Amino acid sequence: MANPVTREPSEQSVSTGRRTRPHHRFEVRSLGEVGALAVLIIVFFAINPSTFLSIGNIRTILDQAATPLIVGVGATLVVLMGAIDLSVEGVMGAAGMAFILTTENSRGSVDLGPLSFVVGIAMGAALGVAAGLIHTRLKVPSFIVTLGFWFVGLGIATVLFGTETIPLLPDGGIKAWPNETFLGLPHSFWLAVLVIAVGWVVTRFTRLGRFTYAIGDSEEVARSNGVGVARTKLYVFAVAGACTGLAGILATLRLGAGAPTVGGGVLFLTVAAVVIGGTSLGGGRGGVLRTTLGVFMLTVLTNGLILSGVDSSIQSGVSGAVLIVAIIFAAWPHRSRLRIVK
Amino acid sequence: MTRSTSRRTAAANARPAAGSVDGAPPPALRLTRITKTFGPITAVKNLSLTVERNQVVGVIGENGAGKSTLLKILSGLHEPTSGVMEVAGRPVQFRRPQDAVAAGFGVVHQEQSLLSNLSVAENLAMNALSSTDNATRFGWYRWRQLNREAAETLARVGAAIDPRAIVGDLSFVDRQMVEIARALRVDEQTHATPLVILDEPTSVLERNETAILEREIANLKSVGSVIFVSHRLDEVRRICDRIVVMRHGEVVADRPTGDVTEDDLFKLMIGHAAKADKRSDAGRTVGAQNLVEVRGLTRRGEYRDVSFAVRPGRCLVIVGALGSGRESLARTVFGAEPFDRGEIRYRGDVVSSWSTVRATRNGMAYVPAERRTEGMVGGFSSTENITLARTGARPRFVLNRAGQKKLAREWFQRLDVRPDDIKLSLQRFSGGNQQKVVMAKWLQSDRLRVLILDHPLRGLDPGAAETVNDQIRIARDAGTAVILLADTLEEALDMGDDILVMRDGDVTARFDLSVDTPTTLDLLERMV
CATH class of the missing domain: 3.40.50.300 (P-loop containing nucleotide triphosphate hydrolases)
Structure with a gap:
């Protein structure tokens, strides 16, 4: 291996039979996903040579990918533990409404300035904590809890929306921020890059992140190894909620108005991206960068199909088919043994 | 440090x-x-112990x-x-x-x-x-x-x-x-x-x-x-x-x-002394026809060109070190893994599209080494586990509770399972007792013809090992063909009628113990 500091266990030690396989920091299989993404890009470029790789379309793709990328970081952490977070669409709505009503808007409710961002993210984190508490304390499966919190979030958003006029963001100012560019690429994308970087560091270098892998492998064994399983889960749901809250704010900025349904469609996109990227739904395997690949595959696919003039109803069918094919391929190496055929 | x-x-x-x-x-x-008590069960009672x-x-x-x-x-x-x-x-x-x-x-x-x-x-x-x-x-x-x-x-x-x-x-x-x-x-x-x-x-x-x-x-x-x-x-x-x-x-x-x-x-x-002689060939029902026969079986990366045959009432022991491919071979015979070349014959007929379902229907049983993940349903009670493969007497789709309980009690007694609680979920039992229940699941079937055992004694204490070996012998004597992957060479020599030695996927030696008397060293030499 490349690291000269770590001495290879030397020859004088007793061999315990079979040599161990070298450990690859990036599993070889990710190359498959990179390849699939490259194939998609090449195919759509061949079909739409003038438009697909234009700077404008690249910006569109990156801007569209930003929201699911941010949600995907939190979702990956949750799925790594073997849990799932289905609440993202509701939480995005609640966080988005909380944000828009505390910033400068057409309804003129309150204007907390930059603090409104904190309010939005805190709304997401709070919902995540609540879901995490119910999941860990009352031992309700995350699937059910977060399904409930989807609608709790939508309910909060609807109450905040009320019956008054639609809250709109004023033209210019923060509304335009996501689409403005830095180094030629949209701010929304840079924000996603920042979140991904933090997510990667967390999963790679922190106890919280490594514990999510441990819990995903086996809660029982993790507990006997001294992992605070309940606490870790709670933190992860809080982090996931915060990510979703941030995504809700971004989606609201891009929409320019407050809407409880601002997160519509994001759930399928992120869960699919997590799986397509190669993070196991059973937990313990995968990572944030893989999800990033998954999001890009789906975003490029959607964008390319639109550019190629494919009917929108067929588009969703194609996305679903891609998901199923990806799951089949992802699960293939683990099929051979009897124990998996459950 | x-x-x-x-x-x-x-x-x-x-x-x-x-x-x-x-x-x-x-x-x-x-x-x-x-x-320490778990509900009605006392696992440890008034234990005093000092470690200086x-x-x-x-x-x-x-x-x-x-x-x-x-x-x-x-x-x-x-x-x-x-x-x-x-x-x-x-x-x-x-x-x-x-x-x-x-x-x-x-x-x-x-x-x-x-x-x-x-x-x-x-x-x-x-x-x-x-x-x-x-x-x-x-x-x-x-x-x-x-x-x-x-x-x-x-x-x-x-x-x-x-x-x-x-x-x-x-x-x-x-x-x-x-x-x-x-x-x-x-x-x-x-x-x-x-x-x-x-x-x-x-x-x-x-x-x-x-x-x-x-x-x-x-x-x-x-x-x-x-x-x-x-x-x-x-x-x-x-x-x-x-x-x-x-x-x-x-x-x-x-x-x-x-x-x-x-x-x-x-x-x-x-609580009692060890039995002296375990080997006795009297009273066995040995069939004349091969029950399971394998010819030139090959699975890439696991084993090559393996042939053997087992008759009813006989025990074939396969020995080999890590990587010998014997585990995969045993799983293949049970239909749990595919093979690339060769054939498996069951009662003289070549089997096609062999699977665990077909194997089980034909009276084959497989006791896996990883009993926790492959051999048992931990959350089920031992009664449910014992009767899993066969749901008791007729009618087929309705579970016969009373019959199941009777069966479970009978097997608990025969195998001396402890604690003696047939309703307790199986994961609460100790390893050896779990293995006994896993064995009972297959042994209770009146259709049992072939018993494939992958390291049945792994992690068992001498008492439990003796019980398990006794049950294997009883099944064998009643006319079941046994294929055993033994943990130790002593176990192989003790239990086997035939021994197949494998190394890196190849068969390196065969011994018919009614004729040959190999020592553990003879076996070891051909394993490594």
Whole structure:
């Protein structure tokens, strides 16, 4: 291996039979996903040579990918533990409404300035904590809890929306921020890059992140190894909620108005991206960068199909088919043994 | 290592007492009248045990004798229902595994307790993460340091394992070495005097690895204490200063090693003496036709061109070292793995599209080595597990509860399963008793014709092993063809009528024990 500091266990030690396989920091299989993404890009470029790789379309793709990328970081952490977070669409709505009503808007409710961002993210984190508490304390499966919190979030958003006029963001100012560019690429994308970087560091270098892998492998064994399983889960749901809250704010900025349904469609996109990227739904395997690949595959696919003039109803069918094919391929190496055929 | 710089937090209850009343150092561990109950079941009853400093104490007992519960109490996984636990003269309570680590307790569990998706180094550091270990201080991983420390620890047990390797990629033996290395590491991680608890660490180790372990135990003895749980009576006698025998949750004997013989220990454990001669060919129903025949069977990467045949009432033992391909071969015969070339004949006919369903329908049974993951439904009661493959008497789609219970009771008695509670969920039983239930599942079937056993004795104590072997013999004598992957060569010579020796996927020798009399050395030579 490349690291000269770590001495290879030397020859004088007793061999315990079979040599161990070298450990690859990036599993070889990710190359498959990179390849699939490259194939998609090449195919759509061949079909739409003038438009697909234009700077404008690249910006569109990156801007569209930003929201699911941010949600995907939190979702990956949750799925790594073997849990799932289905609440993202509701939480995005609640966080988005909380944000828009505390910033400068057409309804003129309150204007907390930059603090409104904190309010939005805190709304997401709070919902995540609540879901995490119910999941860990009352031992309700995350699937059910977060399904409930989807609608709790939508309910909060609807109450905040009320019956008054639609809250709109004023033209210019923060509304335009996501689409403005830095180094030629949209701010929304840079924000996603920042979140991904933090997510990667967390999963790679922190106890919280490594514990999510441990819990995903086996809660029982993790507990006997001294992992605070309940606490870790709670933190992860809080982090996931915060990510979703941030995504809700971004989606609201891009929409320019407050809407409880601002997160519509994001759930399928992120869960699919997590799986397509190669993070196991059973937990313990995968990572944030893989999800990033998954999001890009789906975003490029959607964008390319639109550019190629494919009917929108067929588009969703194609996305679903891609998901199923990806799951089949992802699960293939683990099929051979009897124990998996459950 | 990092002893001087690392700070301890929660270890206050484990600090050695400043001085004891009578001047002599307090024992490393003293248990007084410890009792642990699970609902109506008492797993450990009024157990008192003392481990002095610099002493190796052996704990032996049959499966279900309460050893595992005792170890779980000592590792902080179970809290005792009543009783007092003292470490170095101070009363302690272990509420979490971290408390046990902080008190200097390192445990090698019988059931593997490593996280298979993490690297060796991470697993080695896992227990220490809860405290402020340098390599992971403030929850931040310093990978280089982590890997370097892991390499040092692994070098200590002489294991050539890459600290960066993923545990799931390691062989069973290597994983066991990692577990041992982790337990031995407690003295580097805590200021407390180490007490290392080894739960049957040698059951899967080769001889040279066992020697390393024995050397490490001797080293540990000079700095701390060791509790050594094993089924190998000769080993316990060789390693331990004192031997504690448990039966039915109680301590039935606590003697210095010099005062007891192996026979004494066996009697104390089981309650009766070992049977002398197990081999008897009288009264067997041996069929004339081959029941299972395999010709030129090949699976790429596993085994090549294997042929053998088994007749009813005969036992074929396949021996081979790690990587011999015999496990895969056995699974193929049962239809659980595909093959590339060759044929399997069942009652003379070539089978096509062979599967586990067809195999089972035709009276084949498979007892897997990984009983926890493959052989049983842990959450089901033992009754449900026994009757899983066949749902009792007719009608077929309605479960006959009363019949099932009767069947379960009958088999519990025959196999001496403990605790004698047919409603208890199977995961609550000890390993040996689980294996008995798994065996009962297949043995109860009147359609049983072929019994394939993958390491049926792994991790079993002598008493349970004897029961299991007796049942295999009964089934064989009644006309079942047996294919056995034996744990030890002694077991192979004891049980087999024919022996097939494999090395790296090839058959290297065959012995018909009615004609040949190979020694274990003969077998070994062809295995490696």
